[in-house]
Amino acid sequence: MADLKQFDVIIIGGSYSGMAAGMALGRALKQVLIIDSGNPCNAPTPHSHNFLTQDGKTPLQIATLAKQQVEKYNTVTFFNGLATHGIKTDNGFEI
Numbered sequence: 001m002a003d004l005k006q007f008d009v010i011i012i013g014g015s016y017s018g019m020a021a022g023m024a025l026g027r028a029l030k031q032v033l034i035i036d037s038g039n040p041c042n043a044p045t046p047h048s049h050n051f052l053t054q055d056g057k058t059p060l061q062i063a064t065l066a067k068q069q070v071e072k073y074n075t076v077t078f079f080n081g082l083a084t085h086g087i088k089t090d091n092g093f094e095i
C-alpha cells in the first residue's frame with residue numbers, strides 16, 4: 001500500500017473484535033480499513049467453546065468464516081500487515 005488512501009475508520013487488529021467492528025461499520029456505509037498481522041491470541045487452541053453455533057471449531061475455522069462474511073461488504077478493505085506507526089493529523093490520523 002504505497003499510496004495514501006483515506007478511510008472513515010482504520011481498525012488495527014482484524015481478528016474477531018476487529019472484524020465484528022468492521023462489519024458493523026461497513027454495513028453503516030463507512031469506508032473501513034482493517035489492518036491485521038495474523039497473530040490472534042488463541043492461535044494454539046485446538047477447539048473453541050462457549051460460542052453458540054461454533055462449539056468445537058478451531059479458532060482459524062471461525063476466523064476464516066468471519067472474514068468471508070465481512071469481505072462481502074465492499075466498504076471494508078483488508079490489509080495484511082503490522083501497523084507500526086500512527087500520527088494525529090489536522091483532520092484525522094495517519095497510520
Ligand SMILES: Cc1cc2nc3c(=O)[nH]c(=O)nc-3n(C[C@H](O)[C@H](O)[C@H](O)COP(=O)(O)OP(=O)(O)OC[C@H]3O[C@@H](n4cnc5c(N)ncnc54)[C@H](O)[C@@H]3O)c2cc1C
Pocket residue numbers: 012013014015016017018035036037038039040041042044045047048049050051081082083084
Ligand atoms: C488459549 C486460549 C483459548 C481460548 N479459548 C476460548 C474459547 O474456547 N471460547 C471463547 O469464547 N474464547 C476463548 N478465548 C478467548 C478468545 O480467544 C479471545 O477473547 C479473542 O480471541 C479476542 O479476540 P480479539 O479480536 O480481541 O483479539 P485476537 O483474536 O488476539 O486478535 C488480535 C489481532 O490483532 C492483530 N494485531 C495486534 N497488533 C497489531 C498491529 N499493531 N497491527 C496489525 N495487527 C495487529 C493480531 O495479529 C491479531 O490478529 C481463548 C483465548 C486463549 C488465549
